[in-house]
Amino acid sequence: MNIIKASFEVTYDFPVYFLDDFFSEDEQLLKEILSITSEKKPIIFPIVENAIVEAFPTIVSDLEALFLRLDMPITPSFVIAGGESGKNDEALVPQIIDQCIEHNIDRHSYILAIGGGAFIDMVGYAAAITHRGIRLLRMPTTVLGQNDAGVGVKNAINYKERKNFLGTFSPPHAVINNYKFITKLSERDKRAGIAEAIKVALIKDSHFFEELVQQCTELKSFDRLAMKNMIHKCAKLHLTHICQNGDPFERGSARPLDFGHWSAHAIEELSGFELRHGEAVAIGILVDSRYAFYKNWLTQHEYQLIENLILTLGFSITKSVLSKLDIELSLDNFRTHLGGELCITMLQGIGRSCEVNDIDNKLMQKSVSYFINDTMEE
Numbered sequence: 001m002n003i004i005k006a007s008f009e010v011t012y013d014f015p016v017y018f019l020d021d022f023f024s025e026d027e028q029l030l031k032e033i034l035s036i037t038s039e040k041k042p043i044i045f046p047i048v049e050n051a052i053v054e055a056f057p058t059i060v061s062d063l064e065a066l067f068l069r070l071d072m073p074i075t076p077s078f079v080i081a082g083g084e085s086g087k088n089d090e091a092l093v094p095q096i097i098d099q100c101i102e103h104n105i106d107r108h109s110y111i112l113a114i115g116g117g118a119f120i121d122m123v124g125y126a127a128a129i130t131h132r133g134i135r136l137l138r139m140p141t142t143v144l145g146q147n148d149a150g151v152g153v154k155n156a157i158n159y160k161e162r163k164n165f166l167g168t169f170s171p172p173h174a175v176i177n178n179y180k181f182i183t184k185l186s187e188r189d190k191r192a193g194i195a196e197a198i199k200v201a202l203i204k205d206s207h208f209f210e211e212l213v214q215q216c217t218e219l220k221s222f223d224r225l226a227m228k229n230m231i232h233k234c235a236k237l238h239l240t241h242i243c244q245n246g247d248p249f250e251r252g253s254a255r256p257l258d259f260g261h262w263s264a265h266a267i268e269e270l271s272g273f274e275l276r277h278g279e280a281v282a283i284g285i286l287v288d289s290r291y292a293f294y295k296n297w298l299t300q301h302e303y304q305l306i307e308n309l310i311l312t313l314g315f316s317i318t319k320s321v322l323s324k325l326d327i328e329l330s331l332d333n334f335r336t337h338l339g340g341e342l343c344i345t346m347l348q349g350i351g352r353s354c355e356v357n358d359i360d361n362k363l364m365q366k367s368v369s370y371f372i373n374d375t376m377e378e
């Protein structure tokens, strides 16, 4: 037998910027953000979600003016649909690829993706598979995009209604979190993004959870400072986990950042993607926290803090959808999604998590029933 063992390491690093208004930043900083030097002037191909063009009608001309000012080549902006329906629409990725061909976009060019978490996932996937990877500048425009989806290393589209079935791990070149975009977001979408902050606080950082509880009134009214603080801390915890837990490309089965997500993915699908990802995550967190309480992993007081925070922020439990949840099937789909054995993150107190390999389905049904049978005030 002949065998050659290949082994190499690739180091990734990328900055995540937090700015109030990207378009009014000074030229020097913009050049740094876009890694522009006098020799290096790659083509920028902006792909913008149409909801952003509706909310900020001058965005395309602002981009053109900006890159003209920076003396950078820019193609016309490609404006397309986003949201979960964009991730479900199989026509969009080929359209992006065709545009790359039309504008001679190569691996030294940059795709600048401006849109919500779903849009960034979809454009990121197209960028990752075209020419085996075009550099990606992400400019997420939602709370969830800025504190979670846009800052990580994954991208995906849905396939035959299966959430994130096609995708790759491909770190971006840089992430630009521009707070100005958040100002035009619906209340529903501002709230949805807070769910991921609650999630990561619960599994990683009890102080951050306490802070969310203390800031509940400000967050409920989407106070600018409270929101910016929440976005920054949430993004930092996600990135710290990705960079330091030793498994950025998720080769193992443990997936702590997916706390509450085994049911959230199913709930999103069962709602026909009517529920936002963050709204489904809020329900998923509640279900798994209730389960942890029944298991004596959370005290009554700890559980109540979680329930109060989520409900006070205005999340609602869509009973009609939750009552359709098939626990066994959803866990099985999640296991396939993880690859290997079932590994579910559960709370062991606030700010601490553990991985479990099996779920007591009867007890989980009891947790789900608690939310659908009007027993919550028990």
Ligand SMILES: NC(=O)c1ccc[n+]([C@@H]2O[C@H](COP(=O)([O-])OP(=O)(O)OC[C@H]3O[C@@H](n4cnc5c(N)ncnc54)[C@H](O)[C@@H]3O)[C@@H](O)[C@H]2O)c1
Pocket (backbone or CB within 6 Å): 049, 051, 052, 055, 082, 083, 084, 087, 115, 116, 117, 118, 119, 121, 141, 142, 143, 144, 145, 148, 149, 150, 152, 153, 154, 155, 156, 164, 181, 182, 183, 184, 185, 186, 189, 192, 193, 276, 277, 278
């Ligand atoms: N890749 C990852 O690591 C990762 C992590 C978490 C979540 N996700 C994915 O992120 C997606 C959810 O992202 P989301 O919560 O941002 O939802 P979204 O992208 O669906 O956006 C929500 C809505 O807001 C609109 N919108 C976006 N920006 C706007 C703005 N600035 N002003 C007004 N309207 C705006 C969109 O058109 C959409 O209707 C899900 O598909 C989820 O699977 C990915």
Ligand SMILES: [Zn+2]
Pocket (backbone or CB within 6 Å): 148, 196, 261, 277, 281
């Ligand atoms: Zn999520």
